[in-house]
Each structure stands twice: as structure tokens, then as C-alpha cells.
Amino acid sequence: MRRIEAGSYYSYLPEGCKLCRKGAKLVLFVTGLCNNRCFYCPVSKAKFGSDVIYANEREVKSAKDFLEEADLMGAEGIAVTGGEPLLKLERVREFVSIAKKLDMHVHLYTAIPADEEKLRKLSAVDEIRFHPPELMNPDAYVEPIKTSKKLGMDAGFEIPAVRFEKRIVEIVNETDAFLNVNQLEVSESNWKHVVERGYRVKDYYVENQDVVREYEKANKFHYCSARFKDVAQFRRRLIRMAMNHPEFYAVTRDGTIICCRIEGDLDLAERILSKWEVEYLRFEEYIETSPDIEVEIREALKSEGLKLSLVERYPTSNRLVVELTEI
Ligand code: SF4
Structure with missing residues (x-):
């Protein structure tokens, strides 16, 4: 055996x-x-x-x-x-x-x-x-x-x-x-x-x-x-x-992924991210981008009333959240 x-x-x-x-x-x-x-x-x-x-x-x-x-x-x-x-x-x-x-x-x-x-x-x-x-x-x-x-x-x-x-x-x-x-x-x-x-x-x-x-x-x-x-x-x-996700996602040993989630006016968020040439993925209710997003960009997003969170989630189609912390 x-x-x-x-x-x-x-x-x-x-x-x-x-x-x-x-x-x-x-x-x-x-x-x-x-x-x-x-x-x-x-x-x-x-x-x-x-x-x-x-x-x-x-x-x-x-x-x-x-x-x-x-x-x-x-x-x-x-x-x-x-x-x-x-x-x-x-x-x-x-x-x-x-x-x-x-x-x-x-x-x-x-x-x-x-x-x-x-x-x-x-x-x-x-x-x-x-x-x-x-x-x-x-x-x-x-x-x-x-x-x-x-x-x-x-x-x-x-x-x-x-x-x-x-x-x-x-x-x-x-x-x-x-x-x-x-x-x-x-x-x-x-x-x-x-x-x-x-x-x-x-x-x-x-x-x-x-x-x-x-x-x-x-x-x-x-x-x-x-x-x-x-x-x-x-x-x-x-x-x-997880490995099949864009490179900006951080992958944990358990196979979950970590990213920065942006909620609010997503068209506005896209304009800001594009201006700074930041990679992101847009879903119906939020945008996900790198967890290491620069402080300057983060502040620019927040100053426009957008909500930012650090999210650990499953890389599965249901995107089940393990942990979410507002930043
Ligand atoms: S699906 Fe459930 S009930 Fe049906 S054969 Fe398999 S184990 Fe038995």
C-alpha cells in the first residue's frame, strides 16, 4: 500500500x-x-x-x-x-x-x-x-x-x-x-x-x-x-x-486570494484607476484591484466617496468572502 x-x-x-x-x-x-x-x-x-x-x-x-x-x-x-x-x-x-x-x-x-x-x-x-x-x-x-x-x-x-x-x-x-x-x-x-x-x-x-x-x-x-x-x-x-487570476491578486497558502475591493460609483472609480494606469477587474457591484494599491491612489479614491476594503476571498465563481476589513 x-x-x-x-x-x-x-x-x-x-x-x-x-x-x-x-x-x-x-x-x-x-x-x-x-x-x-x-x-x-x-x-x-x-x-x-x-x-x-x-x-x-x-x-x-x-x-x-x-x-x-x-x-x-x-x-x-x-x-x-x-x-x-x-x-x-x-x-x-x-x-x-x-x-x-x-x-x-x-x-x-x-x-x-x-x-x-x-x-x-x-x-x-x-x-x-x-x-x-x-x-x-x-x-x-x-x-x-x-x-x-x-x-x-x-x-x-x-x-x-x-x-x-x-x-x-x-x-x-x-x-x-x-x-x-x-x-x-x-x-x-x-x-x-x-x-x-x-x-x-x-x-x-x-x-x-x-x-x-x-x-x-x-x-x-x-x-x-x-x-x-x-x-x-x-x-x-x-x-x-487562484493562479489563473490576474497577477495583482495576492495568493495565500490555502489558495484564497487577497485584493482591495472598491464600492460606490464604479464608473468614477474606473476613471481614477485608468488615470493612474492601475490594473483592476470590474464586477457588477464592485471593483477589485491590488491589495498593495499606492497610498496616493487610495486617498484619491476615498476622497471621491468610494469605499475601500481589504478582502480575502475564495477564487471560486461564488467569490465567497473569508475576511473583509474596511481601509
Ligand atoms: S445520490 Fe444519494 S441517494 Fe442517490 S444513490 Fe447516490 S448516495 Fe444514494
């Missing part, structure tokens, strides 16, 4: 996980619709059951939104997830086709033991991860795994470490598939059901190492810890996004 960040380890790391580790994978939430009701479902109450599309934090109304997000993070791959993606098969095919034209790796999650006809429609996908709801009836996925591999996809199971299901390991080894086991994360949407079933919750995850150790019997095994998602995957994606 090779040990990596934050308690994760593997004997086999699928390509999609390699990109995720680099922070280079865009998460495409393709629909919130799903016919299952897994007690550990991590999908937020706001999204579950709604037919909405998100590329990372960005709501997608058209292909343009998806492309903007892919560009912002310099995506090298996409993870198609939901809800149940296969309830919107044609939509999935459209996004997969766009991603493949951009030479991106595509991996897809599904809880449906899809037949050959459906899998053929997905043959542009590089990697498919089956999730038996609540780990029930894994045998239903034997043929889908074999067919996916025959069609050229890498295939396997991806499951949360809720209990040991011996048959999953047997199928993985019989079909030369991979097994991804995720530490169970507790969120606003699932904590009540998780606690009710007697799982021991620590911080925002469940410690279930005995179960994980049983799954190590799979020949192609990967364990992904909840903390890995924060310290590696998410942080690295933020850094990639």
Missing part, C-alpha cells in the same frame, strides 16, 4: 483520483434527481431531488458556464456525479462530448447497474464507478463491470465505509475491477441518519477503520479519507483557480 496525504492510501489509484489529487478535476453535478434514498447520501437538501446542474460551485445554465468553470480551474478532467447521472443520460452525453473535445479525462458515478445498450452510449467515458445503494445487491454490477471493461473503460466500485460487504471484494478480484472506499463524511443532510444508526462521529467524519481494513483484501484498492478532500483535493483546486 502506498500512503499519501491525510491518511489516504492505495494499491491502485484510478486515473480520475490522480487528477483529483492534483486539484485538476472539475466536479459536474449533472442532476439532483435520484430514485434511491441512501441514509448516508451526502447531497445537500437544497440540491437533492432538484434537476439542477453545477460545475463545482457554479450553477450551469448553458455549456458556456461549464466552459468558464473548466477554464478558471484549468481542468484536466471531470467527475460526473449527482443525484443519479444516468437519469439524464442525454445530458451526460452532451457534457462528456464537450469534455472529450477538450481532451479531458472523464469519470462517472452511477448507482444503476446499466445494461450494454446504455453503457455503449457512454463509451466515451474513461472510467465508471458503480455504487450499490447501501451496498445492497452487489451481484447486479458484475455484468455492468465486465461490459464497461470490454468497452474500454476502467471500472470498479466506489462506496462509503459504512459496513463490510464481502461480495464486493470478491467481485472486484474476480473481474479485475478497482475498489474505492471513502471515509463517511457527515453533513447537514445525513448526520441525523448516521447518528441514529450508531456510527461514532468525530468532527465531520466517521471513524470506521476496522471496516476499511477488511476492504484492503481487494487487489486494486484505494482508501480516501475525508480530510484528504480538504487538504489535498480542494486546496489544490483553489490554488489552481
